[in-house]
Amino acid sequence: MPTSGHLYDQAEFVAAVNQRIGTFLAEKKDQVAAIDPQAAPLVDSLIALSRGGKKLRPVLAWIGWRAAWVHAPVETEDVQPLLNLAAALELFQAAALVHDDVIDRSATRRSQPSVHIQFEQRHRASGWAGDTAHFGTTGAILSGDLALSWASELFDLAAEAMPANALRAGRVFRQMHTEVITGQFLDVVAEVSGPTATEEEAVRRARTVLTYKSAKYSTEYPIELGCALAGGTTELSAALAEAALPLGIAFQLRDDVLGVFGDPGVTGKPVGDDLREGKRTELIAYGLHRAPEAAGAELESMLGNPDLTEQDATQIQEILTSAGALSHVEAEIERLTARSTEARAKLVNLGLTPGILRDFDAVAELLVSRTS
Amino acid sequence: MPTSGHLYDQAEFVAAVNQRIGTFLAEKKDQVAAIDPQAAPLVDSLIALSRGGKKLRPVLAWIGWRAAWVHAPVETEDVQPLLNLAAALELFQAAALVHDDVIDRSATRRSQPSVHIQFEQRHRASGWAGDTAHFGTTGAILSGDLALSWASELFDLAAEAMPANALRAGRVFRQMHTEVITGQFLDVVAEVSGPTATEEEAVRRARTVLTYKSAKYSTEYPIELGCALAGGTTELSAALAEAALPLGIAFQLRDDVLGVFGDPGVTGKPVGDDLREGKRTELIAYGLHRAPEAAGAELESMLGNPDLTEQDATQIQEILTSAGALSHVEAEIERLTARSTEARAKLVNLGLTPGILRDFDAVAELLVSRTS
Numbered sequence: 219m220p221t222s223g224h225l226y227d228q229a230e231f232v233a234a235v236n237q238r239i240g241t242f243l244a245e246k247k248d249q250v251a252a253i254d255p256q257a258a259p260l261v262d263s264l265i266a267l268s269r270g271g272k273k274l275r276p277v278l279a280w281i282g283w284r285a286a287w288v289h290a291p292v293e294t295e296d297v298q299p300l301l302n303l304a305a306a307l308e309l310f311q312a313a314a315l316v317h318d319d320v321i322d323r324s325a326t327r328r329s330q331p332s333v334h335i336q337f338e339q340r341h342r343a344s345g346w347a348g349d350t351a352h353f354g355t356t357g358a359i360l361s362g363d364l365a366l367s368w369a370s371e372l373f374d375l376a377a378e379a380m381p382a383n384a385l386r387a388g389r390v391f392r393q394m395h396t397e398v399i400t401g402q403f404l405d406v407v408a409e410v411s412g413p414t415a416t417e418e419e420a421v422r423r424a425r426t427v428l429t430y431k432s433a434k435y436s437t438e439y440p441i442e443l444g445c446a447l448a449g450g451t452t453e454l455s456a457a458l459a460e461a462a463l464p465l466g467i468a469f470q471l472r473d474d475v476l477g478v479f480g481d482p483g484v485t486g487k488p489v490g491d492d493l494r495e496g497k498r499t500e501l502i503a504y505g506l507h508r509a510p511e512a513a514g515a516e517l518e519s520m521l522g523n524p525d526l527t528e529q530d531a532t533q534i535q536e537i538l539t540s541a542g543a544l545s546h547v548e549a550e551i552e553r554l555t556a557r558s559t560e561a562r563a564k565l566v567n568l569g570l571t572p573g574i575l576r577d578f579d580a581v582a583e584l585l586v587s588r589t590s
Numbered sequence: 591m592p593t594s595g596h597l598y599d600q601a602e603f604v605a606a607v608n609q610r611i612g613t614f615l616a617e618k619k620d621q622v623a624a625i626d627p628q629a630a631p632l633v634d635s636l637i638a639l640s641r642g643g644k645k646l647r648p649v650l651a652w653i654g655w656r657a658a659w660v661h662a663p664v665e666t667e668d669v670q671p672l673l674n675l676a677a678a679l680e681l682f683q684a685a686a687l688v689h690d691d692v693i694d695r696s697a698t699r700r701s702q703p704s705v706h707i708q709f710e711q712r713h714r715a716s717g718w719a720g721d722t723a724h725f726g727t728t729g730a731i732l733s734g735d736l737a738l739s740w741a742s743e744l745f746d747l748a749a750e751a752m753p754a755n756a757l758r759a760g761r762v763f764r765q766m767h768t769e770v771i772t773g774q775f776l777d778v779v780a781e782v783s784g785p786t787a788t789e790e791e792a793v794r795r796a797r798t799v800l801t802y803k804s805a806k807y808s809t810e811y812p813i814e815l816g817c818a819l820a821g822g823t824t825e826l827s828a829a830l831a832e833a834a835l836p837l838g839i840a841f842q843l844r845d846d847v848l849g850v851f852g853d854p855g856v857t858g859k860p861v862g863d864d865l866r867e868g869k870r871t872e873l874i875a876y877g878l879h880r881a882p883e884a885a886g887a888e889l890e891s892m893l894g895n896p897d898l899t900e901q902d903a904t905q906i907q908e909i910l911t912s913a914g915a916l917s918h919v920e921a922e923i924e925r926l927t928a929r930s931t932e933a934r935a936k937l938v939n940l941g942l943t944p945g946i947l948r949d950f951d952a953v954a955e956l957l958v959s960r961t962s
Contacts, residue, residue, distance in 0.1 A: 250772050254798055256779050257772045317735065321728045346782040347868075347894065353782060356693045359731060360775045363689065366735060367767035370742040374760055381753075388746055395739035400622050400629045403732045407628050410718035410725060426626055496719075522719065 225297055228277060228577060235276045238301040239268050239308055246368060259340060263333045263361050267312050270328035275311060275440040276304035277581055282444025282458055284574050285565075289451060299379040303447055306372035306391075307440055313365035314398055314435075320358045321406060322495060334358035366395075380447050387446040394439045401431025408498045413518060417507035424500040428470045437466030437585070454568055461561035461578070464554040469585040471551050474499035475544065476588075479535055490531030496522025500550070504543035505534075513537045555586050597669055600649060600949060607648045610673040611640050611680055618740060631712060635705045635733050639684050642700035647683060647812040648676035649953055654816025654830055656946050657937070671751040675819055678744035678763075679812055685737035686770055686807075692730045693778060694867060706730035738767075752819050759818040766811045773803025780870045785890060789879035796872040800842045809838030809957070826940055833933035833950070836926040841957040843923050846871035847916065848960075851907055862903030868894025872922070876915035877906075885909045927958050 225231040247261040283300045318324070319332035326332055331339065337357025341350045373391050377384035405427045414420040438459045445455045476485050477492030478501065492499070502521065506514050517537050520530055538544050562582075565575065597603040619633040655672045690696070691704035698704055703711065709729025713722045745763050749756035777799045786792045810831045817827045848857050849864030850873065864871070874893065878886050889909050892902055910916050934954075937947065 246768065249768060253769065253772050253802055254776050254795070256783075257775050260772065260775055313735075317731050321731065323724075341782065344783065347784055348782045352695075353778065355727065356778050357775070359689050359693065359734075360771050362731075363685075363734075363738060363771045364768065366738055367742075367764070367771065370739075371764045371767075374746075374764070378757060378760075385750060388750075392739070392743045392746070395743075396618065396621060396736065397625065399732050399735045399739065400625050400632065403629050403632055403729070404626050406725065406728050410713065410720045411628075411716065412719060423626070430625055 225280070225300075226573065228280075228580075231280050232273045232276065234297070234301055235273055235304040235308070236269070239305045240265070242305055242368070242372065243268065246364075250364075259337070259357070260361050260364055263316075263336050263357070264309070264312055264365055266330065266336075267315065267327065267333065268308055270330070271308070271311070272584070273304075273308070274581070274584070275307040275436060277577075278437060278440035278462060279304050279307060279444035281574060281578050281581070282441040282446075282450065282455075283448045284444075284577075285454060285458060285568075285570055286445045286448035286450030288569050288571060288574070289454065296379070299376040299447060300444065302372045302376035302379075303387075303443060306369045306376060307443070309365045309372060310369035310394070310398075310435075313362045313369060314402070316358050316362035316365060318402060320355055320362075321402065332358075333361050337361075376447060380449070383447050383449045387443055390439055390443055390446060394435050394443075397430045398435045401427055401429070405431050405497075409496045409522065413506060414503075417503060420498065420503035420507065421500050424498055424503050425467075428467060428474075428500070432470045432473075433463060433466035436469070437462040457561065457564045457568055461558050461565055464558040464561070465582050465585040468551045468554040468558075469588065471500065471547055471554070472586065472588055474501045475547060478531070478538065479544070489528050490526050490534070493520060493531060493534060494522070494524050494526050501538060501543055501547045504546050505538040505541050508543060508546075509537050509541035513541065551586065555582075558582060597652070597672075598945065600652075600952075603652050604645045604648065606669070606673055607645055607676045607680070608641070611677045612637070614677055614740070614744065615640065618736075622736075631709070631729070632733050632736055635688075635708050635729070636681070636684055636737055638702065638708075639687065639699065639705065640680055642702070643680070643683070644956070645676075645680070646953070646956070647679040647808060649949075650809060650812035650834060651676050651679060651816035653946060653950050653953070654813040654818075654822070654827075655820045656816075656949075657826060657830060657940075657942055658817045658820035658822030660941050660943060660946070668751070671748040671819060672816065674744045674748035674751075675759075675815060678741045678748060679815070681737045681744060682741035682766070682770075682807075685734045685741060686774070688730050688734035688737060690774060692727055692734075693774065704730075705733050709733075748819060752821070755819050755821045759815055762811055762815055762818055766807050766815075769802045770807050773799055773801070777803050777869075781868045781894065785878060789875060792870065792875035792879065793872050796870055796875050797839075800839060800846075800872070804842045804845075805835060805838035808841070809834040829933065829936045829940055833930050833937055836930040836933070837954050837957040840923045840926040840930075841960065843872065843919055843926070844958065844960055846873045847919055850903070850910065851916070861900050862898050862906070865892060865903060865906060866894070866896050866898050873910060873915055873919045876918050877910040877913050880915055880918075881909050881913035885913065923958065927954075930954060 225234060243261055243265045247258055247265070250261050251258045280300065315327060316333045319327055320334050324332055325335050334354040334357065338350050338354035341353040346353065377388055404423070408423050408427060414423065441458045441462045442455050445458055474492070477487070477497065477499070478490065480487065482489050502517070505517050509517060517534060520526055520534060562578070565578070597606060615633055615637045619630055619637070622633055623630045652672065687699060688705045691699055692706050696704055697707050706726035706729065710722050710726035713725040718725065749760055776795070780795050780799060786795065813830045813834045814827050817830055846864070849869065849871070850862065852859065854861050874889070877889050881889060889906060892898055892906060934950070
């Protein structure tokens with residue numbers, strides 16, 4: 219693993235992050251198995267999970283880190299703190315995903331059985347006593363707890379190596395925790411508490427969930443943490459966040475669209491899965507409040523219906539399209555993309571090198587042009 | 591709140607800890623409610639939970655902290671780092687309890703509905719859609735996640751104020767997390783995986799769960815963290831841990847005894863609750879392997895039986911008593927108490943003041959003489 223240099227090559231950086239996570243989790247597996255080998259599956263599930271994913275957050279942290287070096291005197295060429303930060307972001311996400319899959323009762327994650335399903339399988343295969351589903355929930359709660367705790371451990375390792383910047387980065391890291399967990403809860407409350415009186419309120423709720431549960435910790439905080447930990451100015455941090463966050467929101471809005479209109483062959487999710495879950499997205503909010511009354515009621519009645527057919531899903535697509543909900547969300551995605559492009563101009567003025575800007579543009583492209 | 595001085599009075603110290611937790615959680619409630627007031631119950635449940643409890647871990651941290659001052663030059667009279675450490679220990683415990691109550695399906699905690707039951711009640715009272723029990727689990731998972739994350743936030747605040755000792759204390763704090771979560775999982779695995787071939791293996795498993803899930807984080811780590819954070823020598827840390835840990839193990843063995851033999855009027859738990867849960871304690875391990883074959887089979891068949899009657903519980907008490915399991919555990923508690931007394935002598939040699947020793951003895955008394 220390279221321990222010095224800025225890792226100018228993204229593939230090389232991602233490989234180094236994967237290696238850091240692998241080494242860390244292997245050490246943790248040893249520590250846990252030394253207590254009792256029967257506890258090793260708690261770590262195995264995290265090892266499997268952390269092998270997948272796009273490593274989007276590490277890449278954004280890497281961009282923020284390199285941006286900071288443009289201005290700051292290079293105190294150290296050691297990239298170990300950056301790798302620890304990147305691994306912390308990945309384990310924080312792993313914790314969120316593992317607990318979220320229990321909460322949403324999602325059976326698959328990254329084309330594998332989700333962690334609670336893995337523990338159910340282990341319970342069944344071992345012929346153990348008691349409730350299989352509850353054992354699955356238990357294993358996933360505790361695997362997620364370890365991931366959450368280890369994210370902090372890795373962050374502390376990063377912060378210890380950069381004492382001058384630890385406090386500022388720590389504030390952002392902690393705020394990220396509170397916001398994501400709060401966003402997860404609000405998402406569930408929106409699902410169970412049903413429709414709102416006004417479109418405005420429905421959109422506000424959906425945007426709050428989207429921003430705090432997903433967008434900020436996927437874009438703004440990683441790039442800001444990379445910059446803050448490397449000692450970048452607060453002006454630079456803010457400019458990076460301003461360019462990154464609209465992309466995170468656009469990414470999630472696209473996710474909402476794909477959840478209803480996506481091609482199952484490309485998304486890997488069955489048609490209408492978001493509808494069966496009863497997710498109250500902005501797309502749905504516009505549909506409910508802009509469709510003719512009968513169509514709106516039809517849409518409302520289908521939300522959260524586990525028996526929703528493919529035909530029902532097609533009907534919902536038609537309602538959302540003719541009510542203008544789809545085009546409204548598409549326009550919002552465009553507006554957000556334009557806002558990011560505007561903020562990017564500030565980054566040019568702040569002296570970011572063409573190499574960093576190119577890497578930022580590649581992430582932006584990945585975020586807004588997704589089809590899966 | 592006193593912000594300076596050593597807080598020589600235990601009641602004053604506990605009051606200051608309660609105040610620190612109250613202030614911290616009030617700030618957090620504001621932060622969470624600013625995102626959306628609907629998320630406030632996530633914090634309310636932690637506020638209610640943290641009002642109860644004996645504050646055992648804070649008191650041990652306070653003893654460790656004061657022990658360190660005996661040798662070290664007094665750099666600061668500020669007790670704020672100690673209060674933050676104490677609050678971190680309490681929130682870490684809150685996280686463990688909230689998730690454990692989901693895992694054990696315990697409906698009450700500290701004479702109140704446990705957190706997942708509180709969220710079930712809220713779901714029902716609001717007339718919300720979907721599965722009430724699952725909403726309860728969701729709320730408890732996320733409340734526990736916040737508590738876990740905020741424990742780290744509070745610890746970071748403590749550590750930032752004591753930079754010279756932060757690294758060493760941080761290692762202990764992190765190890766505590768990994769061990770407790772691992773212990774929680776092993777506890778469940780022991781319950782579902784059934785009897786072991788040998789008494790030795792059954793006792794080893796029970797002792798591992800007891801040590802890692804409960805004893806260490808209740809005694810050894812709090813006193814060690816207080817000492818380490820204040821800059822006490824590693825010799826002193828080790829001596830404090832050696833005196834504290836046997837008490838933590840004895841406390842849990844007493845807990846196992848009370849779980850079967852305790853007076854419900856005193857313990858607040860129905861007779862035989864541990865048996866219904868199927869907890870494989872050392873007491874049970876001795877009973878299973880030392881009772882005559884028929885009685886052993888009887889005992890095994892009753893473990894984890896939710897329909898266990900009071901009469902069954904009385905029969906199990908008789909089996910455990912006549913097999914010598916009860917007296918064996920009582921003897922072990924005595925042996926552990928003696929080991930702590932021996933280790934305490936070392937603390938005298940290390941120059942601990944009579945005041946600190948008196949406070950330590952009071953905690954020791956509380957730990958080994960409990961009846962509830």
